Amino acid sequence: MARAGLDTDEVVRAGARLADVEGLEALTLARLAGDLGVRAPSLYAHVSGLDDLRRRIGVRGALELAGELQTAAAGRAGADALDAVARAYRDYARAHPGSYEALQRAPDPRDARAGAAATRVVDVVRAVLRGYGLDGDDATHATRAIRSALHGFVSLERGGGFGLPLALDESYAELVDVLDRGLAAASSGRPRRAGPAPRARPRRTTPRPKP
Amino acid sequence: MARAGLDTDEVVRAGARLADVEGLEALTLARLAGDLGVRAPSLYAHVSGLDDLRRRIGVRGALELAGELQTAAAGRAGADALDAVARAYRDYARAHPGSYEALQRAPDPRDARAGAAATRVVDVVRAVLRGYGLDGDDATHATRAIRSALHGFVSLERGGGFGLPLALDESYAELVDVLDRGLAAASSGRPRRAGPAPRARPRRTTPRPKP
């Protein structure tokens, strides 16, 4: 038999592609082996099982996503950066639904690379928040808020949770605006419960295309 | 053989309990049948398969969740109502993780009850937004924003996506504050991009316990 010449990277890459095209549920070792022209047990030479494969797809996805976010954020600040990162986030989740779902699972605490990949995503978001004057605990809370909002939207959208997909682009833009306003208010000095938002803060610099 | 006396409701209830205690992944017909003192094929008399069971658990969960949210919102308005609903939402997801996950899947378009259950949840959120003066399209976008944020937080929290579970209660409170501020600004009249938030809007009426 001619060898297929696989290695772990190739298997993970093919697994990610399959998951992205047919959904993470459709990713089975039997199916993936078929796609690769190999019998299912052969995959165990490269991956230690289905769970391991899913985790590796997740790590790969997290690194990819972090790269996209980093590119989007480069050279931008404040609301502009938030907007760009939010778009890149949603774009990635829609282009790679299987990888995105895999990346959403808790990283294996024993796998340093998994933790590092997750950290890279968080770090990009955290960097954006410097433009809002947030640091320390405030930045942690704000990072969690942004991640929650973006992930929640993307997750509901993918699952069909919004019913008719009417004006989803606009809804997403509004969500990002709500975050922007809320975070700007949070950073405008304590006590931050009663004061009006600052007036002259620069807003989005590039006009948003109408959906 | 003595009959177990099952019916569909009993099977779904037991399935939801199993999913809540051991996770939706642990819900198998074989396991559930064992719990009910019955063989796996017997469940097909009450449920048309594993997928159907999951969907029914989801519908049941959506109705339960809608009830909790409705109770939380009763007699409150504005930021107070938003806060109460947000807490109830998170409480439900933590108390019933399996049902929550099941409810998150897209409802079967052919099942009227599934659609109605999903609608009930959305309606409670939408009702809260009346206290923010939002209606029509604005209310739709705002509803989606709130659902995204709450679901995203709860989903990341459950999946261990926040790393160390440090100060999660506080982060959640801050997230709700960000929503409140952002929505209040959205409702304060158009053009809504530049104006300061209204000053005298009533804030949360009950002090939030420190985490």
Next chain:
DNA sequence: GAATCTATCTAATAGGATTAGGTATGTCAA
């Protein structure tokens, strides 16, 4: 060319979903 490494194979086990078809329990009417 021999030795080694390893990617792949076949064979086998185990567990899950699901279908087909039989059995016995409960209900209801005569």
Next chain:
DNA sequence: TTGACATACCTAATCCTATTAGATAGATTC
């Protein structure tokens, strides 16, 4: 009381999946 019927439950069987064990053959190295 007895018969008929509906149905809750069963066993047996099929198919698919993950996974392990052990053999083989292609590639690499000395």
